[in-house]
Amino acid sequence: MVVSLRRKQVNVLPYRLALWSLVALIAAVVLLQRNPMAVDAELLPGEGVELTREARADVLVVLDYDAIRQSGPAFSQRDFSAAWINLVEQEFGPVAIATPQTLAASMLDEARVIILTSSVSSDLPPSTLDVVRRRAREGNLVVVERPGGQLREMFSANGRAGVRRAQRITHAEGLNEPYLTQLRQSPVATDFIGSTSPREGAETLLSIDGAPVIYALPVGRGHVITVDFDFGEHLVSLQQGRPDEEYRVRSSGVQRSPTTADLVADAKLLGSDVPYADLLERYIAYGVITRFAPVPAFWAFPGDAQGAVVFLHEDARLGDGGAWKLEYENSRRASSTLLTTVDAGLSKEGAEAIHARGGEVGLLWRFPHPTTASYAPDGFGAFQPFERPVSIEAQLDQLRKVLPVNYVRTARSIEGTWSEDWSAPLAALASANIRIDASYAVPGQSGYAFGSGLPFLALSDEGVPLGLRELPVVFPPDRLEGPEFDALLEASAAGHHQVISVLTDPAAFADYPNVDDFEAWLAKFESIEAHGHLVMNALRLDAFQRSRRAGSIRSRIIEDTELPAHTRQSDDRPRHGTIMRLSVEAKERNMSVVVPTRVGEHEFIGARSGTRRVGGELMSSEVETLETSLIGLELRQVPLSQGFNTFEFYYD
Numbered sequence: 136m137v138v139s140l141r142r143k144q145v146n147v148l149p150y151r152l153a154l155w156s157l158v159a160l161i162a163a164v165v166l167l168q169r170n171p172m173a174v175d176a177e178l179l180p181g182e183g184v185e186l187t188r189e190a191r192a193d194v195l196v197v198l199d200y201d202a203i204r205q206s207g208p209a210f211s212q213r214d215f216s217a218a219w220i221n222l223v224e225q226e227f228g229p230v231a232i233a234t235p236q237t238l239a240a241s242m243l244d245e246a247r248v249i250i251l252t253s254s255v256s257s258d259l260p261p262s263t264l265d266v267v268r269r270r271a272r273e274g275n276l277v278v279v280e281r282p283g284g285q286l287r288e289m290f291s292a293n294g295r296a297g298v299r300r301a302q303r304i305t306h307a308e309g310l311n312e313p314y315l316t317q318l319r320q321s322p323v324a325t326d327f328i329g330s331t332s333p334r335e336g337a338e339t340l341l342s343i344d345g346a347p348v349i350y351a352l353p354v355g356r357g358h359v360i361t362v363d364f365d366f367g368e369h370l371v372s373l374q375q376g377r378p379d380e381e382y383r384v385r386s387s388g389v390q391r392s393p394t395t396a397d398l399v400a401d402a403k404l405l406g407s408d409v410p411y412a413d414l415l416e417r418y419i420a421y422g423v424i425t426r427f428a429p430v431p432a433f434w435a436f437p438g439d440a441q442g443a444v445v446f447l448h449e450d451a452r453l454g455d456g457g458a459w460k461l462e463y464e465n466s467r468r469a470s471s472t473l474l475t476t477v478d479a480g481l482s483k484e485g486a487e488a489i490h491a492r493g494g495e496v497g498l499l500w501r502f503p504h505p506t507t508a509s510y511a512p513d514g515f516g517a518f519q520p521f522e523r524p525v526s527i528e529a530q531l532d533q534l535r536k537v538l539p540v541n542y543v544r545t546a547r548s549i550e551g552t553w554s555e556d557w558s559a560p561l562a563a564l565a566s567a568n569i570r571i572d573a574s575y576a577v578p579g580q581s582g583y584a585f586g587s588g589l590p591f592l593a594l595s596d597e598g599v600p601l602g603l604r605e606l607p608v609v610f611p612p613d614r615l616e617g618p619e620f621d622a623l624l625e626a627s628a629a630g631h632h633q634v635i636s637v638l639t640d641p642a643a644f645a646d647y648p649n650v651d652d653f654e655a656w657l658a659k660f661e662s663i664e665a666h667g668h669l670v671m672n673a674l675r676l677d678a679f680q681r682s683r684r685a686g687s688i689r690s691r692i693i694e695d696t697e698l699p700a701h702t703r704q705s706d707d708r709p710r711h712g713t714i715m716r717l718s719v720e721a722k723e724r725n726m727s728v729v730v731p732t733r734v735g736e737h738e739f740i741g742a743r744s745g746t747r748r749v750g751g752e753l754m755s756s757e758v759e760t761l762e763t764s765l766i767g768l769e770l771r772q773v774p775l776s777q778g779f780n781t782f783e784f785y786y787d
Contacts, residue, residue, distance in 0.1 A: 178559035183599025191687035195246035215367025216252035222481035226420035228433035238521035257283030272355025276428035296329030324372035324402035373586035378557035412586025441667035444469035454480025469670035497545030542575035576608035581617030737786035
């Protein structure tokens with residue numbers, strides 16, 4: 136009998152186990168349904184876009200994307216040759232971009248400045264080398280970055296001292312105070328190639344640790360300039376930030392995600408009132424390139440503005456009320472960008488009102504991190520046991536549903552939250568068709584922590600452009616340290632000519648109304664106007680910069696020629712000098728062009744527009760030019776009409 140009962144219990148045991156397992160499973164399902172398990176979302180580094188362009192431009196940049204991708208793998212070993220694209224687009228506007236596969240002889244023949252980046256300067260085909268040498272002899276400028284092989288033998292110092300880690304910039308020829316001292320104080324993040332002796336006949340322009348790193352060699356009627364330091368590593372480190380050698384970003388806080396403040400390359404950049412990256416770019420553009428090849432450039436701002444201020448208002452809870460400052464901005468003929476989360480409560484009516492007032496609505500991105508993400512259920516049909524962070528694509532789709540336009544072009548990661556993967560957030564933004572990101576900021580500290588106030592071209596881990604530009608925040612909310620707003624404006628107007636992005640929190644006024652703070656914000660507009668700056672929203676700034684890049688500039692220098700009769704000091708004495716002939720296409724109104732005040736030993740004496748010959752006679756009208764400068768280097772500025780413009784500039 137006992138044995139029989141035991142047998143029954145043994146037989147029933149599997150059924151009991153199955154029953155209790157089913158009960159546990161049902162309980163787990165109910166528990167997960169009511170309390171879904173959070174699943175992390177991972178951002179992956181992007182591959183980038185291989186930019187090539189056949190533009191009507193004076194400047195040609197040659198780079199090899201295959202060589203760039205094959206460089207590295209460590210960050211300090213990566214070839215960031217694409218940084219030259221940023222320099223030329225930022226300082227000149229249009230640029231022709233070619234790879235070894237797309238480079239045509241006609242592109243070399245049409246360019247007045249040929250930049251051979253480090254990705255191509257060690258392995259030029261003999262036929263290309265011959266054309267490059269011929270173009271220099273014909274009076275043009277060739278720039279070679281860290282050349283090797285025949286290119287180094289022909290134009291550069293011997294490089295036998297090997298690669299050295301740079302400590303500081305020690306000399307910049309032709310740069311005056313205060314910019315010379317500023318450049319000497321710049322943080323340096325690069326290697327340079329040392330030589331046992333200087334190149335005979337070359338003129339040193341920039342030195343690092345006492346060694347020539349930019350020098351010019353006369354070749355025929357032209358010059359070849361050698362750049363013997365890693366320009367790309369330096370520029371990318373200062374602007375986009377410096378990760379570790381494996382492209383990882385380490386958080387300075389405990390148990391939190393990295394933020395963009397963790398990207399700052401050097402402590403000297405914190406609170407800096409000098410845009411060190413732009414200072415070097417502009418010295419290379421106007422202190423080196425135009426010194427030997429006087430090429431024109433589109434001015435960086437509309438009209439005769441000395442700079443721009445971009446107001447960014449970030450809101451996660453006021454909804455339609457987040458744009459309350461726009462009414463006051465409109466009264467000062469200004470507009471701004473509202474960066475809003477999809478759960479802030481912005482309505483269609485509110486978005487339409489912002490659009491009607493000339494404002495822009497961008498995305499305040501709820502970054503996929505537990506402290507900042509917005510979650511959505513995930514599972515199978517009605518069974519939703521998990522929750523995942525809402526993707527940036529889904530957030531943009533939700534935001535577009537309330538907008539009167541079908542696009543969002545500007546974004547910012549909420550609280551500046553970032554990932555451990557250096558370029559992954561930028562790649563995610565670029566793949567979502569964002570053009571301007573404003574995530575880079577240091578909380579509570581104003582200044583150029585990323586070496587620039589201008590939007591710069593972001594690069595992938597592989598050194599390839601991502602098709603997106605980063606607009607660093609220069610003046611954050613609740614500033615405690617760093618330069619005053621008026622001091623930044625004054626330095627910009629005096630010669631740095633910057634974009635000063637101001638980030639505000641509209642809800643701060645709602646929570647703690649303070650008349651003094653409000654009046655201080657209103658006073659900014661008076662100071663902006665007094666310093667000759669424009670207030671623009673991020674979308675308008677991007678549109679203007681895109682017009683600069685899409686325009687065309689072609690110039691020609693005619694030396695030792697007879698100048699037109701109207702330039703003569705007396706009717707019976709011909710005047711000889713240099714003429715710069717210029718053909719420009721301006722893609723929008725209120726654009727202008729700048730040219731050097733000096734060409735060689737000749738000074739600017741006048742300009743005429745619409746120059747053409749009719750029946751053997753020169754027909755044109757005199758043009759008034761404005762005096763301006765960039766980092767103390769003198770320029771002449773001429774306004775343009777939308778469409779095609781022709782000019783002659785005269786130098787004696």
